[in-house]
Amino acid sequence: MIVEAYERLPIALTVNGRSYDVTVEPRRLLSDVLREDCGLTGTHVGCEHGVCGACTVLIDGRPARSCLTYAVQMQGASITTIEHHGASGELSALQQALHERHGLQCGFCTPGIVMTMQAWLDENPEPTEEGVREALSGNICRCTGYQNIVDAVLVAAGRQADMRKAGK
Amino acid sequence: MKPARFSYAAPTSMSEALALLAESEDARVIAGGQSLAPMMNMRLAQPELLVDINRIDGLSGVGLDAGSLVIGAMTRHADLAGNALVKAHAPVLAYAAGTIGHYAIRQRGTIGGSLAHADPAAQLPLVCMLLDARIDATSSEGVRTIEAADLFETLFTTTLEPSEMITSICVPLLEPGHGWGFRLFNRRAGDFAEVSAAAIVFNREGEAAVRLALGAIASAPFRADDLLPEFDPQDAGWPTRAAAIVAEAAPIEDNARMPADYRREVLQALLEDVLRDAMRRA
Numbered sequence: 001m002i003v004e005a006y007e008r009l010p011i012a013l014t015v016n017g018r019s020y021d022v023t024v025e026p027r028r029l030l031s032d033v034l035r036e037d038c039g040l041t042g043t044h045v046g047c048e049h050g051v052c053g054a055c056t057v058l059i060d061g062r063p064a065r066s067c068l069t070y071a072v073q074m075q076g077a078s079i080t081t082i083e084h085h086g087a088s089g090e091l092s093a094l095q096q097a098l099h100e101r102h103g104l105q106c107g108f109c110t111p112g113i114v115m116t117m118q119a120w121l122d123e124n125p126e127p128t129e130e131g132v133r134e135a136l137s138g139n140i141c142r143c144t145g146y147q148n149i150v151d152a153v154l155v156a157a158g159r160q161a162d163m164r165k166a167g168k
Numbered sequence: 169m170k171p172a173r174f175s176y177a178a179p180t181s182m183s184e185a186l187a188l189l190a191e192s193e194d195a196r197v198i199a200g201g202q203s204l205a206p207m208m209n210m211r212l213a214q215p216e217l218l219v220d221i222n223r224i225d226g227l228s229g230v231g232l233d234a235g236s237l238v239i240g241a242m243t244r245h246a247d248l249a250g251n252a253l254v255k256a257h258a259p260v261l262a263y264a265a266g267t268i269g270h271y272a273i274r275q276r277g278t279i280g281g282s283l284a285h286a287d288p289a290a291q292l293p294l295v296c297m298l299l300d301a302r303i304d305a306t307s308s309e310g311v312r313t314i315e316a317a318d319l320f321e322t323l324f325t326t327t328l329e330p331s332e333m334i335t336s337i338c339v340p341l342l343e344p345g346h347g348w349g350f351r352l353f354n355r356r357a358g359d360f361a362e363v364s365a366a367a368i369v370f371n372r373e374g375e376a377a378v379r380l381a382l383g384a385i386a387s388a389p390f391r392a393d394d395l396l397p398e399f400d401p402q403d404a405g406w407p408t409r410a411a412a413i414v415a416e417a418a419p420i421e422d423n424a425r426m427p428a429d430y431r432r433e434v435l436q437a438l439l440e441d442v443l444r445d446a447m448r449r450a
Binding site for chain 2: 001002003004005006025026027029032048049050053056059062063064065067068069070072073075116119120133134135137138139
C-alpha cells in the first residue's frame with residue numbers, strides 16, 4: 001500500500017507507553033509530530049540533519065534521531081521520550097548528577113543527552129571517561145565545554161552501580 | 169529543515185518491495201535513513217517514493233556459510249560491531265563499524281544502506297573493498313552478485329540498477345596469519361573521514377602478502393595494493409617506507425575543507441600506523 005505524498009494517514013503512535021492518535025502526511029518528521037501533535041515538547045529540535053543530537057529519543061529501546069525518522073514509519077514501534085524520565089516525580093540518577101555537577105547551562109541539549117547517555121550507560125555499566133566522551137560526541141552542547149557533563153555521567157554510573165549492588 | 173513531499177510504502181515482503189522498485193520511476197529504498205534522511209531534510213534528495221524495508225523479515229543478522237560471513241543488508245552498524253562472528257572472522261569490519269558516526273547513528277544505520285549510499289568517506293565501502301566482499305543485489309528479475317570492487321562508481325553513485333536493492337553481503341573469512349589495520353582522520357569525533365585507510369597483512373609459513381584500501385581522498389574508495397613496494401615482513405622499516413611511497417603516488421582530490429597537500433601528509437602518517445598495526449596483528 002502506498003501512502004501518497006499529499007495524503008494524510010491516521011496512525012497510532014506509542015509514546016512512553018501511551019497511545020497517541022495522530023494524522024500525518026509521509027514527510028512529517030517524528031520530532032515535529034512528538035512536539036506539535038503529541039504535545040511532548042521535551043524533545044528538542046536543533047540541526048534537523050542528525051548532527052546535534054538534541055532530538056534523540058528511544059525507538060524500541062535504542063537511541064535514535066527523531067529528526068531522521070518519519071512518524072509514518074513508527075506505526076507499531078515503541079517510542080520513549082525525555083518525558084518518561086522523572087515521570088515518577090523523582091529525578092533519575094543521571095538527571096540528579098547533571099543537576100549536582102552543573103552538567104547543563106541553557107539546558108537545550110540536555111534532553112537529548114539524557115536519552116543518549118542513559119541508553120549508553122545501560123549498555124556500558126562500568127564506563128571509562130574516554131568511553132563517555134566518545135558516546136557523548138553525538139550530542140552537541142554549546143555552553144558547557146562538556147567537562148561537567150562527563151563528570152555527571154561518571155557519577156551517575158557509580159551511583160547506578162551502588163544501587164545494583166544494594167539491590168542484590 | 170524539512171523534506172519535500174514524498175509518497176511512502178512499507179512493504180512486508182521482498183516481492184512487494186521489488187515490485188514497487190520496478191514500477192516506480194523515482195523510488196528510493198530507506199533502511200536506517202541515517203544518510204538518506206539528512207539529504208532529504210536538506211532537499212539534496214527528493215525522491216517521489218520511499219520504500220521502507222524495515223518491516224521485511226529476514227534481512228538482518230549474520231551467519232556463516234561456506235567459508236564466508238553472510239551479512240543481511242539491514243544489519244545495523246552497532247549490531248555488526250558487536251557481533252561475535254564478525255569479531256572472530258572479520259575483526260577489521262567489526263572495528264570499522266564501531267567508528268561510524270555516533271552512538272545513536274550506529275543504532276539505526278545499516279550496512280546495505282551504507283554501501284548503496286556510496287559515500288567515499290564511509291567506513292563500510294572501504295572495508296568491503298579491502299575484504300573482497302561480494303554484494304547480492306536483488307530485483308524482480310532475480311539476484312545479481314557484485315564484487316565490492318565493481319560496486320562503487322563515483323561520489324554517491326553505485327552500479328546498482330534503480331530496480332535493485334542490496335539484500336546481503338558475503339565476506340570471505342580472515343584466517344590465522346591475517347593481521348589488520350584501520351584508521352581514519354576526521355576533524356571532529358564521529359564526523360566524516362578526511363582520509364581513511366585499511367590494510368590486511370598475511371604472514372604465515374614463509375608466505376606474505378598485503379592488501380590496502382584508501383578512502384575519502386577520491387570520489388570512491390579504491391584498492392591501492394599496486395602502489396605498495398615489495399613486502400618484506402622481516403623489515404621493521406617497511407611500513408615507514410611504504411607509507412611514503414603510497415602517499416606520494418596516491419591520487420588525492422582537493423576538497424573544500426582541506427587542501428590535497430595537507431591530506432597527503434595525513435595519509436602518510438595514517439598509512440604508517442595502519443601498516444604497522446596490520447603487521448603486528450598478523
